[in-house]
Amino acid sequence: MTDATEIPGFHAIVPAGGAGTRLWPLSRRDHPKFLLDLTGTGRTLLQSTWDRLVPLAGPRGVVVVTGTAHERAVRDQLPGLGEDALLAEPSGRESMAAIGLAAALLRERHGDVVVGSFAADHVVRDRAAFETAVREAEEAARAGYVATLGIAPDHPSTAFGYIRSGEPLGLPGAPSVRHVLGFTEKPDAATAAAYLATGAYRWNAGMFVVRAEVLLGHLERLQPTLHEGLVALARAWDTPERAEVLERTWPRLTRIAIDHAVAEPVAAEGGVAVVPADLGWDDVGDWRSLAGLLPPGADGARVLGDAADALVRAADGALVVPAAGRLVAVLGLPDVVVVDTPDAVLVTTRERAQELKAVVDAVPDRLR
């Protein structure tokens, strides 16, 4: 059930980055995954992220952090995004800098609000479950925890990190929330299967909900230099000094992921909580993952794009992406992946999709 009201004082941070390697040739360095409609809904991943956050944070409560190269595209796709709600990074400095800057700026502007960080390039099919989970996470955040959403695994994936959950927190407004005992790196297949057997592990989707003051407090303690730079930047952001401070500070910010900077060490101290969530979530990490998100057609193939541009025979489980207005004909080859764009076509299999980076590394620079 969806509660239609906004969460008072809740702000959503949307890091919008990524190299676009694993969904090449549809995604490119300067046209990454979050700018694409990968579900055939008519909305890009960024727009869908916006659509599911606005009911919780309100249109004025969403902040997007992206590279300067994508500023124009983000504005075009999100006409409702506030003038001062797009934070443009001069260069990528990993997720802790992006989220930390936004959290510090929101604290400058609004005081000790609860912030939630949600990547711009994930798919969430069950929006009601998402809203329920975020509301519970917000309760845990108010209680001082770094709260994260833990996705119910439906297979022993080796593509995601896992969250190991412990005892329930016992919060009245968030009955399902549990302590986090630790985070894991992406496991091998046997380890992943063992995780699933225990019932205690959930996928780490990188969604964090936390009071700005709590997050920045952890950061001050664990990454003091990074904290100092971000706080200085946040103070200058809404002043004429922004450009100057940005130029001086940004290139020296520590490059570190929020998982390593905060989530893992704080979990070890007992400060992280997990909200079990079954969201129909996927990070659309590669073509295999995308194939799983699309419904099969009468010919057994999945098509992202105009089905009239795909002619498939004897290729059950094929994924065809006709993105160049040309006909893509497939004969034989179950589970083949064909991605057709105006300047490059990729032919591979679902099984091989994870190895795509090796191909993209060999592609001429102009096509990356």
Place this chain on the structure above:
Amino acid sequence: MTDATEIPGFHAIVPAGGAGTRLWPLSRRDHPKFLLDLTGTGRTLLQSTWDRLVPLAGPRGVVVVTGTAHERAVRDQLPGLGEDALLAEPSGRESMAAIGLAAALLRERHGDVVVGSFAADHVVRDRAAFETAVREAEEAARAGYVATLGIAPDHPSTAFGYIRSGEPLGLPGAPSVRHVLGFTEKPDAATAAAYLATGAYRWNAGMFVVRAEVLLGHLERLQPTLHEGLVALARAWDTPERAEVLERTWPRLTRIAIDHAVAEPVAAEGGVAVVPADLGWDDVGDWRSLAGLLPPGADGARVLGDAADALVRAADGALVVPAAGRLVAVLGLPDVVVVDTPDAVLVTTRERAQELKAVVDAVPDRLR
């Protein structure tokens, strides 16, 4: 060894037709196989056919029979073709009409010459062996036989008809020529293997060498109506009446292949001879056949086109045809076939290539 002199009074007939279905999407209805460079030599199949016939027949001794739709393209590709040496058919009436018209016309123009018929869309890699074989066939033709070139089979192909050879003819100038006991339809695999085991069977490449008078004599006896139409047409061809006679006669010509009209019944009468020939011949009947003609690159893939446009990983035996100036990237999928053209891309396997017609039948008309 190549004998560099022309064969006196020898004329070559080149039927240039075909629907282009089995090499779709590179070949199309109005851009059939013979107009394509399928071997990466820089010469189209038609041009290569010309190149190997001119040393035998001279540039003035080659006649091309093609559809009116391809007249311009043939002229463009063969600037040396004589003004009166292109016979344009208003519509396709099968090979007997095409070859019979040319033979009748050559008899009108030159008397009882020896004519040889060679399809415009086959590959012959050993030109010296071809010349030797044609010279032997010409000897047999002078002796009154319908002579055909019988290709030494290197595998039990089910894609070709077979020629069953008998005793040597005993002609002094053509020692290897034998009687033909019969022709077969394309056999199944077991039958083809049995054929090979006997050593008496050779592939029927549809190449016939025969005196015009002999061919037309057989035709008069076996297909009198067709003969009558062709002779009337040949008489009118070089006169102001050509258009009128063509319009009246052409649509009523019997549709029949030269194999059925002449070669098979005459073989049963003992009138056909075969020249055993090992020519590096292929009819490039489908993508699998083409793949076998191209040398593999360092990555194990065959590329027809600019190798820089093909990026292949872990796909030994792949055939990539980048014919749209775009990058074709293949990851995994040994033996895959990828043919990239400006308005359609085909992805299939060597194994499935023979089933391509079913796909082309479903392709929108504008792309056929």
